[in-house]
Amino acid sequence: MPADQNTEEAIERVVELLRKSRSVLFITGAGVSADSGLPTYRGIGGLYNVETTEDGIPIDEALSGDVIETRPELTWKYLAQIEQACRDAKYNRAHEVIAQMEGHFDRLWTLTQNVDGFHRQAGARNVIDIHGDLHHLRCTDCSFWQAVEDYSSLAMPPHCPHCDAILRPDVVLFGELLPKEKLHVLYRELYEGFDMVFSVGTSSLFPYIAEPVQMAAQRGIPTVEINPDTTRISHLVDVRLPLRAAPALDAIWQRYRETTP
Numbered sequence: 001m002p003a004d005q006n007t008e009e010a011i012e013r014v015v016e017l018l019r020k021s022r023s024v025l026f027i028t029g030a031g032v033s034a035d036s037g038l039p040t041y042r043g044i045g046g047l048y049n050v051e052t053t054e055d056g057i058p059i060d061e062a063l064s065g066d067v068i069e070t071r072p073e074l075t076w077k078y079l080a081q082i083e084q085a086c087r088d089a090k091y092n093r094a095h096e097v098i099a100q101m102e103g104h105f106d107r108l109w110t111l112t113q114n115v116d117g118f119h120r121q122a123g124a125r126n127v128i129d130i131h132g133d134l135h136h137l138r139c140t141d142c143s144f145w146q147a148v149e150d151y152s153s154l155a156m157p158p159h160c161p162h163c164d165a166i167l168r169p170d171v172v173l174f175g176e177l178l179p180k181e182k183l184h185v186l187y188r189e190l191y192e193g194f195d196m197v198f199s200v201g202t203s204s205l206f207p208y209i210a211e212p213v214q215m216a217a218q219r220g221i222p223t224v225e226i227n228p229d230t231t232r233i234s235h236l237v238d239v240r241l242p243l244r245a246a247p248a249l250d251a252i253w254q255r256y257r258e259t260t261p
């Protein structure tokens, strides 16, 4: 629920802007899934807070394209820990609201950095999961591809049933390029343009995450940030809601539906 008068006013402003919009872009990060109990990457309880893993190398090295090639068991160990956290969790009200909004607006897309698959599980279809999905595995050598519900039945590291090479999740590891076909969809949709842009639960460190907000702000397109903390895009947005994603989106959507014919 809105915390105070200022928050209520900010929610009302967001609802007014939404009423004038037919196309909406959501940009999401780990903070959205924090409301499902998943750890974020940075900040309090963040996965990257440990400088060195118990294996003696930094986590961004363990989760890198180079290390999965040379020591796959190491990368898989930390990928499995991330998957384990998702396995015990479920999508939350923030994912649900975004999926419901997709059915209401003419065009709504979600650009997410999350690899948990929660946006799609909540029913969203127009999802650009730019960093991939942990539940999609592919062979590092042949064209084998498989969707898995979780990693519980996988040998670690798993091997391809066709050619015996190492399997890997179809996610972007450190030092790897973003998938071309997803970038293509992103640029196609950005080129078409949006009436409103939301940034929810991300520290916006990556240029392709911050730039759509920067571009919208430059063009006078309304922008909203939902994040308890300030980030490098906070000063640009029209409305800042220093709230958790699930209660904030629930309040916005409830108010919108109460007041929009």
Ligand code: OAD
Residues within 6 Å of the ligand: 028, 029, 030, 031, 032, 034, 035, 040, 041, 042, 043, 046, 113, 114, 131, 172, 173, 174, 200, 201, 202, 203, 204, 205, 226, 227, 228, 229, 231, 243, 244, 245, 246
């Ligand atoms: P970060 O961990 O960098 O940032 C999470 C953001 O969520 C922070 O700004 C928090 O203030 C905010 N936050 C925390 N709890 C929240 C809540 N309940 N509601 C709303 N916001 C909340 O995560 P990302 O920005 O997603 O990439 O990180 C981007 C990428 O960095 C990840 O996709 C990952 C990592 O390297 C890859 O693995 C390729």
